[in-house]
Amino acid sequence: MGSRRRLTTAQLVERADALAARGGRAILGVTGPPGSGKSTLARAVADALGPGRAAVAGMDGFHLSNDVLVSLGRRERKGAIDTFDDAGYTTLIERLAAQAPGDGVVYAPVFRREIEEPIAAGVGVRATTPLVVTEGNYLLARAGAWPRARARMAEVWYLDPPQDLRLERLVRRHAAFGKSPEAARAWALGTDQANAELIARTRGDADLIVDWR
Template sequence: MRLDDLVRRAESLASAGGRRVLGIVGPPGAGKSTLATILVERLGDRARYVPMDGFHLANVELVRLGRRQRKGAPDTFDGAGYVALLRRLRDPAEETVYAPTFRRDLEEPIAGAIPVPREVPLVVTEGNYLLLDTPPWSEIRHLLDDAWYLDPPEPERLDRLIRRHQRYGKSPEEARAWALGSDQANAELVATSRGRADLVLHGFDAVDAVTH
């Protein structure tokens, strides 16, 4: 499936009436945020991008819990808070919902950064754990009108992930160790949820599709 096909599928959701929510899922480095961003750019005022990463626990809390070195694992997010936000986004009585974002340069979430007005018909959200079948993540699937799973070529995914870690301050050795350690464990967990997606994009590389 080509990028233009995915844009048309998103456009049909935006035109279906009421508020629709599209979820994009995949392992770390799969290109989820890249695809979500280009979809929202193509749809303009008809869509907003709301990343799950805005629900990362703050670093100070991860240190308190002893989970700082596992940042990115399911229990390092406020999963229940993310579920609550999705419910608000689906509530037609809400005027404007403010969602958090995540600043990679700070490695911290920022509250109230993304306004989603009532009249926006499509919310595009993305994250690793939208299709897990364990609480609280298991409550998400029925809140998504369409769920796509990105399954890019593994060498490209790992290379992109390592380069991203380096870009945000890790040494080449640290970046590779994190990508093949904590990130890989999370990727294997995410892969178990692939079967709950409406669309699985085998071999689709969002970064390559956007740049060509």
């Protein structure tokens, strides 16, 4: 924990590499508000370390499906904390933390933005991979099953870029996946911003708070 630090990709990769070198399985969490760069950094770390040393198994694969969200009356709040299967995600993290040499592949779901739905068994993690990077909004949430998942993570990094940059990324992303510019901005300033304010309250629980761009 501590103050916000400006770090480069190379510096963060070096820190992740040290986790991978500890022996056994380490799980690195990357969290922060929507648009903070979580998935981009997780992939950059995994690519830098290589497929034999790091894999990514994110939280977004545990989005509830659109059909389930409609049945619960939550479709217009997709991305809020109660639109995820926190118990399912926690079970995955516990399985990954316990995975040891000789164990079979653990498969994790992924989220496909082009269809706005989770896909089962989208990525496989081998027992010989020393570092698993997991990213998502609610890794530091203090209620539900989330704290059990956090307890199995060696470190959690909180990404905290400037607000205007974060919002610009969000609007651009929503527009790229089909929203009109007006709808993209409304979602970023509405549903996304409400989630960001909830996530920001967990900032102080991170091992590292970083302005990474």
